Amino acid sequence: MSKHHVTTTVNGEPAEFLCEPHHSLLDALRDELKLTGSKEGCGSGDCGACSVIVDGRLVCSCLMLAVEADGHAIETIEGLAQGEVLHPLQRKFLEHAALQCGFCTPGLLVAAKALLDRNPDPTETEARYWLAGNLCRCTGYDKVIRAVLDAAAEMRGE
């Protein structure tokens, strides 16, 4: 059971790590690359707390082996803000109080970014269906949806 050497790009920067074949991408991000923003809620692809973007596609990093990341580009919550400047989604989550405990928030932000990357003007229904795989036990989702739609409007220059 030798370790695999994985070469990848994380938030635009080259990254490499060693992993066991059974490690998930989430394990590698948190334990090898020390990017602990992505969370493990369920470990079975139901809660979305570990959401990352791989080659432009939103995925659960718990449902992908770390070794599968070789040669692919990964975006995580750590890449959302530009230095000290928060992404509009992050600002709007704060303004709308779209989080309480915050455990689901990184996943929700990454999933919402993936939505706005492909659909800058989603309807409320589209946003709710897109985010159906991100569970939040605090907010009841309304504030999350309002924050996402408000961020989208701001990013469209409205």
Next chain:
Amino acid sequence: MPKMSYAAPATIPEAIGLLANAAGLAKVMSGGTDLLVQFRSGRTRPELIVDTKKLPGITGIRVTDDGFVIGAATSGAEIGECAALVQAWPGVVEAANLIGSTQVQGRASLAGNLCNASPAADSVPAMIAARATCVVVGSKGRREVPVEDIVIGPGRTSLARDEFIIAFHLPRRPAHAADAYLRFIPRTEMDIAVVGAGVSVTLDAAGVCTDARVALGAVAPTAVLVPDAAAALIGHTLDEAALAKLDAAARAACKPIDDKRGTIAFRTKVAGVLARRAAAIAFERAGAR
């Protein structure tokens, strides 16, 4: 997760060799959205995972003279973005896109949904109704198998240990032909089918059905093709008499389990209702083209 080894072969013969020569349990992986959950929970303990995603042709959708070739590991998200496929086979696409969340759609594949062999797999009744076939490769060569011949029971397939699916074939559509898939779940998203129904029809210029296929999911140990339900539609327009026969034939094909998600009586009744509704959508789509 327990220990195992991982290989991502670059050629089909290499993949077959790995599967054929594995000492213990070897599992074929495409998207991994079912396999990795089962692996993590200890329900399956493979010694080797063979990742198919580096094999040539295993992802992507190609339009050919005969229809569509969908790579076995093509993600649900890619399937939903293929405009030509959405146009020709809207029922297959809507079924594939019902699997899991947006995140799961980024990885989940038709081959995984089929070979996981759940009776409730959403894409399977739609593919059976569509006369989809699988291109299967193994040490004895390549064969083309109808989708309905792959699953033989919950969690069990007819594939040999060194065989796997590399692509699905969907036939070309004549004029006035369309399909539809509906499932019942007690909420609007993120759930497993209590009943699923796929219907594919071809109409003549007058709206009379000349060809039909009906398949049901989650009402028997495997998805079932229901020839009597198709026969109820052929030779008819979408009239109440034909729909009543379709409904009765769908109910007669049900051998469901009783569980927390649906009783036998409920699943049986809903199978008839969904068959009717899916037929109505398929007729409407077919008539509009």
